Amino acid sequence: MPVRSPYPDVEIPDMSLFDFLFDDFGERADRRAFVDGGSGVSLTFADLKRMVLRLAAALAERGVGAGDVVGLFAPNTPYYPVVFHGVLRANAIVTSANSLYTPGELAHQLTDSGAKLLFTVSAFLDRATAAAAQAGLPPESIILLDAAPETGRSSLRDLLGTEAEPPAQTVGAADTAVLPYSSGTTGRAKGVILTHRNLVANLLQIAKPSNVTPDTTILAVLPFFHIYGMTVMMNQGLHRQCTVITMPKFDLQEFLRVISEYRINRIYIAPPVAVALAKHPIVDKYDLSCIDVIFSGAAPLDAELGRAVAARLGCTVLQGYGMTELSPVSHAMPDDRPDLDLNSSGFALPNIESKLVDPETGQEVGAGERGELWVRGPNVMSGYLNNPEATAITLDDEGYLHTGDVATVTEDGVFSIVDRVKELIKYKGYQVPPAELEALLLTHDKIADAAVIGVKDAEGEEVPKAFVVLQASGADLTAEDVMTFVAERIAPHKKVRVVEFIDEIPKSASGKILRKDLRAREAATS
Structure with missing residues (x-):
């Protein structure tokens, strides 16, 4: 039986994201909406709305309209939401690009999405220019968020100088709003089609378990280009009409300074940040x-x-679960339930049905058993752009999205993510979850970070290999020490059998371990 959310369904209005977020700021209009944590530059809610409408008008003057795609390749800044929502208000679509992308990766996204323009910052201009050229876009298609007259490029300031009126709104709830790119459960990055309704629905869904109010101050260090930052930080800040402090990248000392100076009370992180908060002396x-x-x-x-x-x-420390294809949140620990097992991801959000399915038999499994998590709800993507095969693999005829994540659920409906379907290590027929071993390794006081993948031993058997980053105090830790530490605390079939010490664990901008990079490293050295 599918597990329904314990929360009653929420009503999802039939409107665009702009109308949902910008309709009426009331007495909050002159309060700060976004603040740059480094410079202190801020935009009020009224400033933001005025700029969004101006930019929509300027984009319409440039011929941007319904169905057109505009790329956004920039770090977090108070002007990121100006561009994001200005594009949507112009009836167009945003494709948000990873700020770490190489020119080739960015060119793929621009080409695949069919982007007509690209907003970026002067620090990224070299990569943006090369990518635009590869994608066949003319130089004038690049617009800078910051003013850099020496580059000869148009800037956001230039566009905001228009005297034109914004175009009539023609997009509705069912129209595509954003095209973030995700590898999904497998393969090269694909455009995820998220509608205005998807984004509006998820904002209403996440509002139920969380106590975010106008008095909340949110720190946005995780990137707005990623759906986590986009929905949970940038757009939730607008929805709950609270202040969002932005940081362009994670730097621990600056992160701590900004929290202390701005008296931030709600912080969204990925697990690597938790490691630093738990262990770093600073x-x-x-x-x-x-x-x-x-x-x-x-x-x-x-x-x-x-x-x-x-x-x-x-x-209070809480966690949740989501993915780009879910806009992104489907499960979360409520603010008022810190008693829940912190290894869990909490309850399904309103309007969501979940079930767990044995990936080998295709049969549903019950409470306490492992199965692939399937999710159905109004926040589920429409599909992958120009990729019906990948869409068919991920979305079934009943509307369930097959997440590729292995989970368990209790009788009370509390879900826990235990691993990825594709990343489970099979040791002599036994399943070994890398995430479980990584969590155990991080409890060692001399280990700063860790990742685990499956590698072949001399007999061709897949065995767990740990990549370990040492704390400054851990110089004397040996591979044998690491293997013994794990062996004393875990079932025999899960033991780490190979250890390699490295300087840094490769991770995505959102904090996910890039095991494919570790597998490529392994292949190159074997």
């Missing part, structure tokens, strides 16, 4: 007593690590 140098809630997403957070953060900072 954390004790800052007054972080303002923090009420730290919410982790993008990858599973180990309970022991989360409890260590909570104890050190005196705050």
